[in-house]
Amino acid sequence: MDVSPAPVVLVSGPEEFFADRASQRIRDLLREAHAELEVHDIDAASYGAGELFTIASPSLFAEPRLIRVSGVEKSSDAFIEDAKRYVSEFAEDTTLVLRHTSGQRGKGLLDLVRKTPGAIEVPCPELKKDQERLTFAQGELRRLGAQATPGAVRMLAAAYASGSVSELAGACAQLVSDSGTQITEESVNRATEGRVEASGFKVADAAIAGKQSDALVLLRQAILSGTPAIPILAALNMKLRGMARVFGAYGSSAQLAKQFGMAPWMVDRAMKDIRGWQEADLARAIDLAAETELKLKGGSRDPDYAMERFVSFVARRGRERG
Template identity: 25%
Template sequence: MKYQELMKAIKQKQVRPVYLFAGPEQYIGNMVEHTLVETMIAPGLEQLNLAVFEDKNPDISEILSVCETLPLMSEKRVVIVRESAGLTKTSDKKIVEALNKYIERPSGSTVLILCDSSPDKRKKIYKTLKEQGAIVDYDKLSKIDLEKWIGRRLKLAGKRTSQKVVEQFVIDTLYLENDNKNMEMVDNELNKIIDYVGERDAITLEDVETVMPKSVEDNVFKMVDYAMGGNKGAALKMLNQFYLEGEGPFGVFGLLLRQIRIMLMVKLLSEKRMSPDTIAKEAKLAPFVVKKVLQNGRRYRVAGLKRTMIKAAELDLKMKTGQIDPEFGLEWFVLKL
């Protein structure tokens, strides 16, 4: 089930006795946990009815004993086992059997939450939880859900803005194109903007540009565009700026190759007359990334991009084997784009 379904169930006080919070967005899971605890445990009685296990290799008998203890002056007892405890990934047969047995016949007065950002679907525990319909997916948000999330957060903060500003904010966060970006990071950036505007109720595009400096990935894309467009001076200036900001030549080189690889992939798929949305799905890229590549890369030919990738592979070997200085090699590569 999606976490939105669980939120509705919590409001109706129709929760299951066991849940697996699965997926990378455990930050959202923590918020859902908070709502569940507030709803199911009487105010001021959290210490008596809430147990959180996060130490590695916890005692399974202790966890199950707490789960089977009746709540005190509250509707439910809540037991949370963090991913750091390693309970869902254990191969200990005794622990697996004990936990599996409890999941099949859980206490009706307790809500047990197991957390795992990347659960092993082959595990017996996962299969049992799936049969029980107790898996809550916390996958990365889609563009639509992300924009809705931002809208709700701004409304709670008493702020308003335009769709254009929201879209630019989403682009600058790199959330949709970078697997390492999560909602905690997005919220932190949003809070910075909210704090920046102060008592002003409207957030403008200028506010976003001021508070959120362009990422290295975004600037690398611009550097590639400058170099391939013939503006070598601007490209080299950006390269030197990367070094001043503490980026190493191999890090910049890797990001540069990623951008060229994305351009090549998008160009190849576009030649098959695929729509931008289909290309995004096929290449596992955010739609706005595909749109940006198609807009900026119309003058680049597939054959040229392929030759560039071959040159890059040759240069990579020379830099890593000490045949050429990395900074000199990267500068030469940018000039040859």
């Protein structure tokens, strides 16, 4: 994360992993420049009037200060009033870091920080989309000095699709530690063996490739080993959504990637996967996925059969038997 110290730093958004990393980065940079750095922590919810100014006032030896404020979204009235005064005329050799997760509380203070010269904001958004987690995994591996094939990154992100961002970051670090800086699908497969989502993508890869027998065998093995069917269905859905985006589209991988919010290699993969599909059959596959999800969640007496039927439908690219 590219963050630099500033007199006032607003760390906004719900993702605590990014917020913690930003705060740590600021502290490390300040401590590199000033070994005598003083660090103070304030809870904005229980803040008492004047506390901020007491901490920020110059000491006898004028040591630089880092003041970290948590819970700005739950600020006391006293903190909001004092923080607005402080931001309007901040102290020298002091860095104030304000952590605000979400909500309208403290909005006036946030707006003031955002228009104050010299202050900066570090957004920490939640990663909700598959592409966002893929992009994060790619960046994390690059940060660690590793090179990974597109398929390896996709497998890694899929293996931790339901985990936290910190878990995915930890997996990247562990993978590089165990496998070195050249990351392949095989090294990810070894590292993620047993992950529910990784099993799901094995089934999805086989089904999308038209290997019906292999896909069904992998599906049965996953179910027998205790893997829930819902994550397997989610893996197939992820592929089908990508295929639907690029169906009938024209242009270079870079152009389509920008248009659809996908990585260029994902566009190439979806274009390859879509070969042999008819538009009506792809639409039916997406509809059948929704029907299958209902059956898996209690709408059928035999959910395993419903999942097998869906996997077979995808592997046959929507065609009937024979």
